[in-house]
Amino acid sequence: MKPSHATSASPFAIWFGLLGGAFAWFLQLLLIYSIAEFGCESPLKDYAMFGIGAVAWLSLAVSAGMFLVALLATGVAYGNVRKKGPDDGSTSLARAGYIANGTFMIAIIVEAVPIFYYLNRC
Amino acid sequence: MSASPEDTKAFNETWKEPSGFPGGLATVDNIRIGVRYMATAFSFFLIAGVFALLMRIQLAVPDNHFLGPVDYNRLFTMHGTTMMYLFAVPFMEGLAAVFLPFMLGTRELAYPRLTALSYWVYLFSGLTFFSGYLFDMVADVGWFAYTPLSAPAFATSGIDFWLVGLGAAELAGIAAGAELTVSILKLRAPGMSLAKMPLFAWAWLVTAVMIVFAFTTLFVATVLLESDHALGTHFFSDAKGGNHLLWQHLFWFFGHPEVYIIFLPATGIVSMIVGTFSRRLHGYTLIVVGILVTGFLSFGLWVHHMYTTGLPELSLYFFASASLVIALASGTQIFAWLSSLWGTQPKLLAPLLFVLGFMFIFVLGGLTGVMLAIVPFDVQVHDTFFLVAHFHYVLIGGAVFPMMAAVHYWAPKISGRMLSERLGKWSFWLTFLGFNFTFFPMHIMGLLGMPRRVYTYRADLGIDGLNLAVTIAAFVMAAGFLLIAFNVIWSLRYGAVAEKNPWGGDSLEWSLLVATQVLFPRLPVVNSRHPLWNANEPQEPELERLVETLDHRPADWRATVLVNAITGKPEALVRLSTWSYMPFVTSIGIMLVTIATIARLYLLVAAGVVVTVAGLICWLWPDPAETERMQRETLPQETGLPIFTTGAKSLPWLGMLFLMAVFGWSLATLFYSYFYLRLYAPHWPLDGLPLPELLGPALIYGSLLIGAIAAVCAWHRFGRSKIRSQIGFAASLVVGIVFLGLRWADAWYLEVSPRANAYGSIFHMLGWAMDAIVLTGVGLSAAALARSISVTQDWERILAAQVQIVAHYWIFSAASAVLVYAVLYLSPYLI
Numbered sequence: 001m002k003p004s005h006a007t008s009a010s011p012f013a014i015w016f017g018l019l020g021g022a023f024a025w026f027l028q029l030l031l032i033y034s035i036a037e038f039g040c041e042s043p044l045k046d047y048a049m050f051g052i053g054a055v056a057w058l059s060l061a062v063s064a065g066m067f068l069v070a071l072l073a074t075g076v077a078y079g080n081v082r083k084k085g086p087d088d089g090s091t092s093l094a095r096a097g098y099i100a101n102g103t104f105m106i107a108i109i110v111e112a113v114p115i116f117y118y119l120n121r122c
Numbered sequence: 123m124s125a126s127p128e129d130t131k132a133f134n135e136t137w138k139e140p141s142g143f144p145g146g147l148a149t150v151d152n153i154r155i156g157v158r159y160m161a162t163a164f165s166f167f168l169i170a171g172v173f174a175l176l177m178r179i180q181l182a183v184p185d186n187h188f189l190g191p192v193d194y195n196r197l198f199t200m201h202g203t204t205m206m207y208l209f210a211v212p213f214m215e216g217l218a219a220v221f222l223p224f225m226l227g228t229r230e231l232a233y234p235r236l237t238a239l240s241y242w243v244y245l246f247s248g249l250t251f252f253s254g255y256l257f258d259m260v261a262d263v264g265w266f267a268y269t270p271l272s273a274p275a276f277a278t279s280g281i282d283f284w285l286v287g288l289g290a291a292e293l294a295g296i297a298a299g300a301e302l303t304v305s306i307l308k309l310r311a312p313g314m315s316l317a318k319m320p321l322f323a324w325a326w327l328v329t330a331v332m333i334v335f336a337f338t339t340l341f342v343a344t345v346l347l348e349s350d351h352a353l354g355t356h357f358f359s360d361a362k363g364g365n366h367l368l369w370q371h372l373f374w375f376f377g378h379p380e381v382y383i384i385f386l387p388a389t390g391i392v393s394m395i396v397g398t399f400s401r402r403l404h405g406y407t408l409i410v411v412g413i414l415v416t417g418f419l420s421f422g423l424w425v426h427h428m429y430t431t432g433l434p435e436l437s438l439y440f441f442a443s444a445s446l447v448i449a450l451a452s453g454t455q456i457f458a459w460l461s462s463l464w465g466t467q468p469k470l471l472a473p474l475l476f477v478l479g480f481m482f483i484f485v486l487g488g489l490t491g492v493m494l495a496i497v498p499f500d501v502q503v504h505d506t507f508f509l510v511a512h513f514h515y516v517l518i519g520g521a522v523f524p525m526m527a528a529v530h531y532w533a534p535k536i537s538g539r540m541l542s543e544r545l546g547k548w549s550f551w552l553t554f555l556g557f558n559f560t561f562f563p564m565h566i567m568g569l570l571g572m573p574r575r576v577y578t579y580r581a582d583l584g585i586d587g588l589n590l591a592v593t594i595a596a597f598v599m600a601a602g603f604l605l606i607a608f609n610v611i612w613s614l615r616y617g618a619v620a621e622k623n624p625w626g627g628d629s630l631e632w633s634l635l636v637a638t639q640v641l642f643p644r645l646p647v648v649n650s651r652h653p654l655w656n657a658n659e660p661q662e663p664e665l666e667r668l669v670e671t672l673d674h675r676p677a678d679w680r681a682t683v684l685v686n687a688i689t690g691k692p693e694a695l696v697r698l699s700t701w702s703y704m705p706f707v708t709s710i711g712i713m714l715v716t717i718a719t720i721a722r723l724y725l726l727v728a729a730g731v732v733v734t735v736a737g738l739i740c741w742l743w744p745d746p747a748e749t750e751r752m753q754r755e756t757l758p759q760e761t762g763l764p765i766f767t768t769g770a771k772s773l774p775w776l777g778m779l780f781l782m783a784v785f786g787w788s789l790a791t792l793f794y795s796y797f798y799l800r801l802y803a804p805h806w807p808l809d810g811l812p813l814p815e816l817l818g819p820a821l822i823y824g825s826l827l828i829g830a831i832a833a834v835c836a837w838h839r840f841g842r843s844k845i846r847s848q849i850g851f852a853a854s855l856v857v858g859i860v861f862l863g864l865r866w867a868d869a870w871y872l873e874v875s876p877r878a879n880a881y882g883s884i885f886h887m888l889g890w891a892m893d894a895i896v897l898t899g900v901g902l903s904a905a906a907l908a909r910s911i912s913v914t915q916d917w918e919r920i921l922a923a924q925v926q927i928v929a930h931y932w933i934f935s936a937a938s939a940v941l942v943y944a945v946l947y948l949s950p951y952l953i
Contacts, residue, residue, distance in 0.1 A: 022418040029422040036437035088689035089315025099411040107447045114439030
């Protein structure tokens with residue numbers, strides 16, 4: 001028989017559709033933790049714009065960026081579901097990607113909530 | 123059409139494992155090694171259980187002097203450490219080693235010799251750890267060994283046994299993690315896509331990846347702490363610019379995922395048993411997502427063990443939020459199992475009873491977990507018996523009950539005999555009631571203020587009655603576990619002979635009579651999530667023809683089918699290694715290193731390194747006769763599947779990917795440590811040292827780019843000009859050796875020594891890490907060069923994977939060098 005690689009979507013698209021949100025969440029947590037831990041110990045904590053501290057601005061920007069990455073992963077998963085191809089398991093993984101990415105988007109939002117209570121302090 | 127008698131005979135001979143005592147040292151059979159893993163882990167469990175009972179006797183009455191504070195400190199340290207490192211994870215790994223090949227429909231795990239090495243290193247590390255008792259040098263710092271208590275200024279000599287013994291156990295765990303990940307992704311029955319994989323395999327896929335990253339972090343942390351002890355570095359000594367909180371960060375980055383590394387395989391067990399007993403399983407996709415989400419989130423919760431350490435308030439709430447979200451993932455799985463069982467009137471046999479016990483206990487443990495995620499509550503009950511109650515509910519409920527369910531469920535597949543149902547039910551009720559009466563009162567004791575890790579308490583605190591009741595219940599629970607052990611031993615001789623599928627299970631392990639020497643001489647074809655329940659569904663004719671061709675073949679070398687990770691379509695035939703004494707010899711070398719490190723006998727350490735390297739060379743050097751048989755093989759023409767493969771179709775390349783992941787993650791951990799120390803240092807470099815010189819080191823580290831270019835050229839020239847390839851290997855080899863010489867010379871003339879302060883310590887440690895990476899590259903280049911000289915015919919095919927590995931590894935080395943240079947030399951100028 002011929003060796004087969006045929007999947008309805010590319011392997012990268014399949015893995016990104018499944019795990020993209022997870023990596024986005026992990027990056028968000030590592031980055032906002034680093035910003036809080038390092039920023040609150042450095043002169044960064046004294047900078048502010050529109051009455052909001054630099055630590056909060058950076059944390060919010062990172063959270064928004066990573067939310068968009070998770071959203072993109074969901075979009076890729078949606079595209080994988082719509083692709084016509086053989087029943088090779090990629091569609092199931094794409095559907096799993098919806099739920100996983102959705103959960104991680106919730107996690108990203110939930111983790112961003114405390115920032116609003118610390119807009120001017122650490 | 124079935125296989126010819128000649129093929130069958132030759133096939134069985136090829137897969138035959140050596141017997142007797144010396145043969146037992148050489149076997150690579152996944153079932154024998156898996157059973158050893160479980161038996162050894164259970165022995166450690168019994169020892170740690172006795173330690174727990176001794177502590178309970180001490181606490182049964184107030185102002186007791188059955189144990190003194192020193193013995194009590196040692197007991198809780200040894201109890202926790204043994205349960206977490208030497209029992210829970212290894213037992214699960216043993217279960218996986220035995221049953222994953224069964225369930226996945228393959229003939230063996232991907233790297234059989236690595237399985238053997240992993241077991242021997244695990245066994246010896248456990249023995250090393252306990253050998254501290256022989257010298258009255260037992261660790262007394264708790265299972266997480268917080269600095270500064272475990273740092274040179276305060277620790278007793280037992281800490282060396284803890285650090286070095288467990289360091290070796292972590293290596294064993296990392297090896298098992300890599301082995302299981304590759305096996306699950308690439309060695310499955312033809313047709314078994316990821317979406318059709320049993321949930322036990324899904325749980326283990328996520329767990330195995332977690333092990334690789336979590337254990338690597340702990341390994342680096344133990345190396346740093348042991349070097350503080352053995353070499354006089356200052357990573358954790360605040361007086362010299364170190365930071366004792368760094369240990370907590372590194373430890374809990376491992377420690378929190380560790381809980382889920384224990385718990386996730388248990389969810390796999392529960393899914394399999396619930397599916398069998400309810401004859402259905404709802405929410406397969408939801409459970410898979412639950413496993414994935416839990417695995418990822420577990421790496422983002424480490425700070426919730428550090429709420430009381432004075433970290434910035436804002437950062438605490440990030441982790442509190444993540445801790446709450448993880449309840450969603452765990453809860454999803456619980457609801458899927460309950461929904462599956464609902465209305466099916468399953469038989470309440472021992473395996474299911476233990477599963478139901480798990481659900482009851484784990485839900486309670488999960489609820490207190492949600493409570494502990496809330497910062498003010500956690501601060502209030504920190505280091506009280508409330509916490510002891512919580513984590514025993516999570517770990518015994520979440521892992522030990524499913525393990526006991528697994529023992530009752532799968533024992534017939536190993537021994538061919540059923541466990542006694544009556545004894546099974548008795549043992550369930552004893553453990554279930556004993557457990558709840560032991561640990562539930564501890565919540566109340568904790569809220570009343572009873573601290574953990576204090577060897578006695580006063581009579582006027584009002585907790586003496588509860589303590590006595592808890593001690594009695596602990597003995598009841600212990601009786602339950604002993605009854606399980608008795609049941610297993612009794613059934614080996616007197617148990618009813620098991621049918622092929624006594625529970626009516628749906629997964630492939632139930633298609634074989636008992637654990638036989640060769641799994642699946644004829645590989646199964648899978649086109650359903652329930653291959654045994656849907657056995658009559660039409661199969662793909664192409665896959666049917668393939669497995670027929672491969673029936674008892676290849677006959678004279680060990681092989682199985684490698685599949686596409688996502689689709690399960692066959693991609694290649696891969697060689698699996700045969701039995702060998704070398705894993706045992708290599709493990710002896712590793713143990714020599716660990717024991718000599720504890721004894722500070724550095725010549726013996728060097729001897730251990732020599733034995734280890736010699737063992738590895740003998741292990742990895744291919745057997746020319748076997749290579750010749752592979753060259754003659756006609757199966758590629760008959761099946762269209764290649765034998766000599768590269769990239770993701772090659773097991774050695776996949777193994778190398780994991781080695782690079784481990785090295786890369788180790789570097790990342792060291793980078794984090796560097797910047798953490800930098801953050802809290804008043805000046806950097808410390809003690810008024812000058813900023814590092816840029817040009818000389820740039821040339822040294824940059825030289826590795828030349829090594830990478832040489833190796834890549836060797837790869838690209840490969841197939842066209844053997845001699846040019848060899849020149850490329852030789853060049854990368856020389857560049858590696860030159861790098862090592864120059865870097866050591868540069869380090870020699872540095873103004874700061876590793877013992878001067880934390881800056882010197884982390885500076886040199888990163889350099890040593892880079893040396894280890896380059897030394898491995900030198901070894902790979904030397905091996906490729908030697909092989910290219912020794913192989914004269916068909917070398918383009920035979921050496922293709924090796925050449926690719928060398929090239930990719932040198933690219934990795936060069937990238938590592940750039941990053942290390944940027945951190946060590948450039949970053950002090952920037953921040």
